[in-house]
Amino acid sequence: MANHLETSQSLYLRKHALNPINWWYWCDEALEIAKQENKPIFLSIGYSSCHWCTVMEGEAFSDAAIxxxxxxxxxxxKVDREERPDLDSIYMQALQMMTGQGGWPLNIFLNPEDLIPFYGGTYFSVEPKYGRPGFLDILQAIRRFYDHEPEKLMAFKTEIYNNLQQSALLPINQADILTQDLLHQGIDSNTGVLQPNDFGRPCFPMIPYATIALQGSRLKQEYTYNPQALSQQRGLDLVTGGIYDHVGGGFHRYTVDNTWTVPHFEKMLYDNGQIVEYLADLWRKGSRQPAIKQAIQGTVEWLQREMTHPQGYFYAAQDADNFTTPESFEPEEGAFYVWSYQELESILSEKELAQxxxxxDVTVAGNFERKNVLQRLGDGELSADLDQALAKLFTVRYGKPATAIDIFPPAKNNQEAKNQQWLGRIPPVTDTKAIAAWNSLMISGLVKAYSVFQxxxxxxxxxxxxxxxxQNQWVEGRFQRLNYDGVATxxxxxxxxxxxxxxLLDLHxxxxxxxxxxxxAIKIQEEFDELLWSLEIGGYYNNSTDAAKELLVRERSYMDNATPAANGIAIANLVRLALLTDDLEYRDHAQQGLQAFSSVMATSPTACPSLFSALDWFLYGTSVKSSREILDxxxxxxxxxxxxxxxxxxxEDAIALVCQSTSCLEPAFTIDQVLEQLKSVY
Known part of the structure; x- marks a missing residue:
């Protein structure tokens, strides 16, 4: 018997529709029932391509006794974090306050009266493991605590709530510290985050950090860390490592090791958009390794083939796991992407295998469960024989050569994956919803790549x-975040x-x-300012007043995570609009926004690299007025x-005019003079 998730539009929620748990989605009715029946809320947040979310769905959430x-x-x-990033942000922050760490699935227990959390964790196993109790034991202990320790519960809730409120209301620095010194300190601190780790920790793309390091590499400043070297190395690690799919294109989420070898195999649109934009910027900065161009091209080909709806929008993600046969009970992690040595011997010629x-990095023993994740050892041009070898692997995986596939139709759920007649391997499930923010990241990446390679x-x-x-994401005059098969919501x-x-500004x-x-861009900025700008303290709230009524706190996103923080991007946009329109109100808004976050920029610079990118725009933003030919x-x-x-x-005879804020330099008569004038601003 299905629960309340059966008719959900979210793929992640529908994956739990047949659990024996009587799941609700987040709604007023569910919250009211919990209050009336005095039941603590068990809030479980995840996303469709999350590996450990999938594991827990098949284990604890399918267990009859639990x-x-x-x-x-x-x-x-159940909540899909991609639908409600505001809820996810609040309760993830609470979990980190409780335990010092976070991740997904995010499982947290809330008091029904006020929705304040009092216990939480991530993955819970059915049976006791690693010195930790099983999930049923945890549930029983939490219910006993809720029923019999009201004073401790109240004290704990009060502490968490006060900490959340304090985090949301940042102290405003009254002094004007939006200076070059603050920018340089931020660049140096965030560049340091890119240092290779020697502790076996996973490697994430961390593009906001790489971006501010790359920006810092153009400034005349001495740094503790080398922003030019570290930003370039980050790009090369991405395009040569196992995090990149060298057969089918596209980047996986991260690698589980510190050598960029074995990925967590899900592919997220937001990673690929950011990485393509970053690689295009690296190329423009002078890093012209062939592997960079190949990775951009391969990623766009993957996007066109597997992630683009006929109407033009981009899908959200592909799972890490896939079924190896139609009879398989559970999917296997990475099976779509990896190769045993015996497979390679049977597919390739001796010469191709040798090359x-x-x-x-290909061996008999393999680098992932006796199979091989392809990781390049160099960054140069691939030989014709290697191109042919990779093309053969593509054909085995997809069932046809790349030249014969314009569109590779997505498997929208496990049933489609298992029941369709695939010519090659059974692919991972694709989450086909459109997310406005993630589509925007991909659009920016494509536009930057176009500007570089034409x-x-x-x-x-x-x-x-x-x-x-x-054309599709405005309903009753309001911008909508998601689109499910043509329905904006x-x-x-x-x-x-x-x-x-x-x-839009990148496209312009x-x-x-x-x-x-x-x-x-100007029109949508007006809507953004009207609905989400904080008149009292500056910066943009995560959501509008009418959409925030059930939230514990009204947050303003300033911390960069897998995606860049909204306020960092928004403030940079304001400076760009000021430069494009000569409307200084945009610049005043940008200054107020930066001032609102200046205290955290000064004390915790590695929390907010995108805010330093915005400060870079604020201090050094310039415009060039010229003809289309020169601008190209x-x-x-x-x-x-x-x-x-x-x-x-x-x-007369001038080709361009370089301006900064309210003043312009002398007219420029050559491209070289324009570039020198732009450098002089720094």
């Missing part, structure tokens, strides 16, 4: 996605506004003689805090 106790003593609620072993298909993909959002949050406005930069993208040439250069404007009234 379900019986949970249904009788708690009100279980593969010279260029990639590949028309990149711009075409980006433009179609933008047009889909503009869930009010947009700050990251959706900020990242889509950025995407690539096509500066087309005014529609800037006009749309400038677009191939790395100019991270420069906007491009069409001008038809330049002085």
């Amino acid at each position: 379900a019986l106790y949970l249904n009788e003593n708690f009100l279980p609620i 593969l072993q010279q260029e990639f 590949e028309p298909s990149y711009l075409d993909l980006a433009t179609k996605a933008v047009e889909f959002i503009l 869930v009010a947009a949050q700050s990251e959706d506004y900020a990242l889509f406005i950025k995407a 930069s690539a096509c500066p003689d087309d005014p529609q993208w800037l006009e749309q 040439q400038l677009n191939s250069h790395y100019l991270p805090t420069t906007v491009l404007r069409i001008a038809t009234d330049l002085p």
Whole structure:
């Protein structure tokens, strides 16, 4: 018998629809029932491509004894973090306050009266493991605590609530510290985060950190860490490591080791958008290793083939796991992507296999459960034989050569994955919802790649996605975050506004003689300011007042995680709009926003690299006014805090005018002079 999740639009929630647990989705009715029946809320938050979420669904959440106790003593609620990042952010922060760590699945227990959490964890096993009790024992202990320790419960709740409130209300630094010194300190601290780790910890892309390091590499400043070397190395680790799918394209979520070898195999749209943009910037900065261009091209080909809806928007994610046969009971992690040595011997010629072993980390023993994740040993051009070898592996995986596949249809759920007649391996499930923020990250990546390589298909993909959002994501005058098969839903949050406005500004930069993208950015910025800007303390709230009524606190996102913080992106957008429109109110807003977060920038710089990118824009933002021909040439250069404007009234024989804030330099008569003037600003 299905629970309340059966008709949910969320793939993640539907995966739990047949659990014996009587799951609810987050809604007023569920919250009211918990209150009336005096049942603690068991809130479980995850996402469809999360490996350990999948494991727990098949173990603890499918266990009859656990379900019986949970249904009788708690009100279980499932939340897709991709639908409600605001809820996820609050309760993840609470979990980190309780335990010092976080992750997904996020499992947390709330008091039904006020929704304040009092206990939490991540993955809970059915049986006792690693010195920890089984999940049923934990549930029983929590219910006893709730029933018999009211004073301790109240004290614990009060502490958590006060800490959440304090975290949301940052102290405002009254002094003006938005200086070059603060920027340089932030660049240095965040560059240090990119240092190779020698402790066996996982490796994540961490693009906001790499981005501010790359920006810092152009400034005339001595740093403790070398931003040029570390930002370049991050790019090379990404394009040569096992985190990149060298057969099918696209980047996995992260690697479980510190050598960039074995990935956690899910592919997230937000990672791929950020990485493509970053690699394009690296190329513009002068890192011209062939592996960088190959990875950009391969990722866009994967995006077109597997992640693009016919209407033009991009899907959210692909799972880490896939079934190896239609009869398989559970999917296996990474099976779609890895190769046994015996498979490679049977597929490739001796010469091809020998070359593969010279260029990639391929052995008989393998590097992942006796199979091989392909990891490159160099960053140069691949030989024709190696290209042929990878093409053969592609054909085995997908059932056809890449040249014969325009669209590889997604498996939308486990049933489709198992029941379709696949010519190659059974693919992972694809979460086909559209998320405005993640689409925007991919749009920005495509636009930057187009500006560098002038590949028309990149711009075409980006433009179609933008047009889909503009035409479909407004309902009754309000921007919507999600789209499920043509149905827009869930009010947009700050990251959706900020990242889509950025995407529009990036598109305007690539096509500066087309005014529609800037006009749309200005229009959406007005809506963003009206609904989410904090008049009292500055910065943007995560969501509007009418969408925040059931939240413990109203947060303003400033910490970078897997995606850049909304306020960092939004404040940079404000500076860009000021430079593009000469409207200094945008700049005043940007200053107020930076001032609102200046205390955390000064005391915890590694929490907020995107805010330092915004400060870089604020201090060094410039505009170049010129013709489309000259602006196209400038677009191939790395100019991270420069906007491009069409001008038809330049002085005689001048080709460009460089301006900063309210003043302009003397007219420039050559491209080299323009570039020198831009450097002089730093």
